[in-house]
Amino acid sequence: MSLRQSGTDRIEKQIRLVAPRARVWHALTNTREFGQWFGVKLTGSVAPGATLRGPITIKGFEHVKFEATVETVEPESRFSFRWHPYAVEPGVDYSDEPTTLVVFTLVEVEGATLLTVVESGFDQIPASRRAKAFAMNSNGWGAQVENLKRYLTA
Amino acid sequence: MVEQSVQLDNVFRALGDPTRRAMLRRLAAQERTVGELAEPFKMSLAAASKHIKTLENAGLLRRTVRGRTHYCQLNPQPLSDADEWLRSYERLWDRRLEALEALLRHPEKE
Numbered sequence: 004m005s006l007r008q009s010g011t012d013r014i015e016k017q018i019r020l021v022a023p024r025a026r027v028w029h030a031l032t033n034t035r036e037f038g039q040w041f042g043v044k045l046t047g048s049v050a051p052g053a054t055l056r057g058p059i060t061i062k063g064f065e066h067v068k069f070e071a072t073v074e075t076v077e078p079e080s081r082f083s084f085r086w087h088p089y090a091v092e093p094g095v096d097y098s099d100e101p102t103t104l105v106v107f108t109l110v111e112v113e114g115a116t117l118l119t120v121v122e123s124g125f126d127q128i129p130a131s132r133r134a135k136a137f138a139m140n141s142n143g144w145g146a147q148v149e150n151l152k153r154y155l156t157a
Numbered sequence: 158m159v160e161q162s163v164q165l166d167n168v169f170r171a172l173g174d175p176t177r178r179a180m181l182r183r184l185a186a187q188e189r190t191v192g193e194l195a196e197p198f199k200m201s202l203a204a205a206s207k208h209i210k211t212l213e214n215a216g217l218l219r220r221t222v223r224g225r226t227h228y229c230q231l232n233p234q235p236l237s238d239a240d241e242w243l244r245s246y247e248r249l250w251d252r253r254l255e256a257l258e259a260l261l262r263h264p265e266k267e
Contacts (some may be wrong), residue, residue, distance in 0.1 A: 014247050018254045030260060040256035043181040088246065118257075120250060 011069055013123035020116045024109050029114045043069040047152045051076050056082070074104070082107045088128065100126035168235045171215035177208050180215060184231035191227050220233075 020027050034045040039069040042064075043045065059067040068114045071086040085102040103124040110117045138157055171177055180194050195205030209229060214217035216235040221228050 005193060016247070016250050018252060018258065019240060020261055026261065030257060036260065040260045041253055042256070118254070120254070122250070 007113040011092065013121060014125075015118045018118050018120075019112065020118055022116055024079050024111050024116045027109055027118060028082075031082050031109075032076065037148055041069075045069070049076060049082070071105075074103075075106070080109055088122070088125070103128070167215040168217065168224075168250065171211050171217055174208070177212055180208060181231060184218065184229060188228050191229065194229055207262045 004145050029038065032049040034048055037043075037049075038045040038057065040058070043057050044060050045055050047053055047055050049055070053073045055069070055071045055073065057069050058065060069086070069108040071084040073082075075081050075082045075083040083104060083106040084118045087097040087100055087106050088103050101124065103122050105122045106118065108121075110119070112147075165174065170183075176198055179198070183194065183197075191202065191209060194209065195202055198205065209218060209220075213220060217232055219230045219232045222232065231250060
């Protein structure tokens with residue numbers, strides 16, 4: 004099966020943040036600050052191999068538990084973790100499913116910090132999960148979501 | 158967009174039946190002949206063929222003919238609709254990065 008490599012396996016985002024690199028690094032790796040912009044109430048601290056856990060604080064997703072395993076911590080340059088993307092269904096155990104890798108890279112540019120986020124590994128995520136997430140995120144697909152729910156719980 | 162909606166309608170319609178869902182699950186494990194697909198459901202070959210056709214129309218099943226035997230394979234592509242899915246997932250990241258930007262602009266008092 005040939006899915007287009009570049010198109011389906013990864014997301015890449017870049018943003019120029021007007022803040023010193025150390026400041027951005029703190030916002031990424033201090034669990035309280037991370038939680039603020041990411042929308043999760045985290046406990047624990049960022050260290051290689053550490054598991055970060057906590058409830059999502061985004062409206063409508065409060066029942067969802069965020070869980071990520073930290074991989075790389077290279078001060079002020081690179082921070083990465085693995086997690087289950089869109090693990091939003093209550094009562095579903097995602098632990099057997101493959102994870103995606105989220106990598107934050109910081110580069111100093113004139114008067115700002117360039118933050119790049121790459122999340123990769125989506126091609127390994129079960130098709131049914133992706134379809135479900137797709138349906139959840141498209142407006143006007145209510146009935147189809149119901150169909151899919153039945154499909155996934157049958 | 159309209160064509161895509163029609164395609165998605167077909168996909169979800171195909172998924173809306175327990176027999177077809179079971180067929181897909183069996184195909185997820187390995188390819189099957191039409192006969193093998195029909196076998197656990199105690200139904201006629203004609204009835205099974207109808208289900209197979211529905212799955213085929215939705216693009217979820219592909220058929221290859223080898224000799225005189227039709228083999229069915231799962232095609233997860235329409236289910237995943239990966240591009241579209243990634244796009245919607247990307248929006249979540251956009252929102253988060255905007256929130257990060259806002260946080261850095263208006264730092265909370267420590």
